[in-house]
Amino acid sequence: MSDLIFTLVVAILLLGTIVPLLGVGREVRITRYISLVSTILASILLTCLSAGILFSGTTLAFNLFQPFPSFPIIILIDRLAAFFLVIIGTVTACVAVYSIGYLEHMEGLERRNLLCACLNLFILAMTLVVASATTTSFFFFWELMALSSFFLVMYDYTGHETHKAGIFYFVMTHLSTLFVLFGFIALYTASGSFAVGPVHSPDRLLITITFLLLFVGFSIKAGIIPFHKWLPYAHPASPSPVSALMSAVMLKVAVYGLLRFIFTVLSPDLWWGVLILLAGIASATLGVIYALKEHDVKGMLAYSSIENIGIIFVGIGLYVIFTCTNLPLLATISLLGALFHSLNHALFKSLLFLTAGSVVHVTHTRDIEKMGGLARRMPYTSALFFIGAIAIAALPPLNGFASELLIFIAFFQSVAIVDPLMKVFLFICLALFALTSALSAACFVKAFGSIFLAQPRSRASSEAQETGMLMIAGPVLLAAACIVLGIFAFQVLSYAGYSLPVPDMFLISILLLFMAALTYVIFYVTASHDVRISETWGCGARFQPSSTEYTGHGFSEPIVTIFSAVYRTKKTSKKMYFDQSECIFKEGTADIRLIKFFEEYLYLPIARSSCAAAARIARLQNGCLDTYILYVFVTVIAIILFLGWSA
């Protein structure tokens, strides 16, 4: 029964891919609707199916399709895969609902059908990556996922910015594919089979190499610093539903790959955990520090994704460390923290991307300095973004806090580890982790404050109006999920079979509501009811122009100054004076230079050296036929010699 449902899901998604292609070149609305409705249908089916598997604990395995004798597509959905399929299903359903409304406002008439087709293909690819039981089909769908998402990023292909983002994404994602491919080759050498299953190889070196290759491959896709640069390019350039899907779901597929191959296939060592933890904490801290400086709303969300993936990696790293030091309870808590945060991040990040998409659509700009005052003009969108902001800032009682709490608890109890050096190391990581969550609260105060509060700072912003029903309906579902998963986190975990020593957020929420209600009642009885709407004091100015407001730049200025060493901002100034005692200023220059650290010191040198190497190799291609015959001749001789040697 389950296998039939899964086949049906695949079939519906394929239908959703093919139908809009029939409408390409003409402006046919109906094909788009069919396509997106089938996406919604498929994702609901997928969610129900995988939630069933997740909570019942059964495993679904069957042969989906066999295109070639040696290349079967075998489906294997266990609890881990089912969990990630739930993420894919829920987020996709909500994004598809939003997209029905969003697509009609997009530019590029006939391309919209193509977008629907690619969207379905992308979702299909992600679903099958997670459900793959062999490395060959995993790899095949991994590449399909990369290609379809590339086309999605390139939707607005005429824009210069999109062009650059697309190429950047293409190169990075293929670097990831390359590492994954090498990893799989190493895995095959170690195990001798293509199946995704435990490897019992005595050759520890080979296992280590496999781990490193796969780790780099999945890290690039997940956006771990220093492989993160494609995210802040690709997310702002692509349409909002696409950014939501990529950030919320595709990054999680990379996390799934890491979890699957490192824990169920290879058996981890302690230092793997330390490596993953370090990568995670670096991404989390730097990600949020960069996010604070970003004034492009989608760029900021992209950096914040880097931060959250970092948090997930921290959880995974702790899991490995606790597993290797024989602390199973703490290991379970940290793994649940990582998994729960994957789900939560998928929910609130897609919520934020979708609502940010509505805002960008209305104000025609991504610069938060040109927004402002939207809370009164777009009440629903602002309320939804606000829920997302509370969740991502890890405030109780929403879901972001519930998962970070698990990781915090694991960190706090890490004193159970015997090794004192490891203890100190974990305490330092804990401090950085706390810094991350405090900075992300600052970041979202800034984001919400600049976008939605105070007075509008541009004409488009002051003329903004609420978006359509569908563009609210999709985010509403996500926001509801954020609230429910936060308040009932304890109950959900218990239902899944994990009774952990964590606070019951339901009780806390009841108490919060009770206290607020009590205060309100006491106030209603005792306090004065007079309310006046009037200009508040503005330093004696007759009226407040919106230009006197505190802007996003101003808001993050203290943090930018405090962390100036991280941003590597160089400020230089030269002053010339009329007099010798340097009192009367004559002229001078001041210069602020922002260094894109990773690009200038890591990416560009690599790119330059590979270009130089390519130029050297290009000399072989001189276009002369005789030379090519010589190459062929030399190659043949070399092969003969080599074969003779090995025989």
Added chain:
Amino acid sequence: MTIEFALYCILNTLFVIGISPLFVSMIKKVKAWTQGRQGPPIFQTYLTLTKLLRKEVIYSPYSSRIMRVTPYVNIAAILVAALFVPLVYVTTPDGGIGNIILFLYLLVLARFFMALSGLDAGSSFGGMGSSREMSIAAVIEPTTIIVFAALAFVFKSLNIFDMVLISAASATPVTPTLILIGISLFTILIVETARIPIDNPETHLELTMIHEGMVLEQSGGNLALMELSAAIKQTLLMALVINLIFPVGMATTLSLAAIIIAMGLFAIKGALLALIIGLFESSMAKMRFFRLPSLFMMAFFFSTLVIIIEVFT
């Protein structure tokens, strides 16, 4: 939830609301004395709060619903957090109440809303206050969490109730480690309650104010709520210092005599701490804003050192 625990909740909440304004006045009084002034009467804060309740509330025409809900969210978060810190009577915790991480994040919840309300009216004072508050909060966070982790480490529990119980039950609660942690806790108290050298609670000068800047747009009853929640927050942090380091006289059974004695002792210990805070504030000048991170770095290294000493011995 047992009846005993429910009684604890009611008792703790009423007591914290009752005594918090007193400590605010006491610190003001101490500061006035050191400056050679008489200072306001000791019950002035209560009077101010009741006066504010009778005043009308003014909203800026640009402000949104954030401004209207912030006072309630703020006081609710702080009052729930108040349940987490036993002031005079400690019982066995229930349903995760008392979790030290949750306590910290309830304070963050209040701060998040307060910072947004600072931005809401569009005045540059409020924005400046919010921006500085969030920056300071972010930079002090590592220290706070390290101190809390150190507490969890020393008492082998994540729950403030357990910590207080262990501390109250032991014959010699004051260990060298606890004194060191106490110093860090005191630093956090100064930072979180926006006192000199971080912020000056007395002025309304744009150059110096952080917390006051954020609540500048609040008025009437809403302002009373904001002031009350700030006072309660201060009492909670003071109670952490008092009850973890000098828990003498803490009631562990639900008897009227024990609780009244504990209340009296808590008021005396609180008054002493208020005296220390007042003297500390008076002996310092406010620091330049961008000098603060180095102060926090020192606090952080100090706290980490405490942990390292504890780990290696």
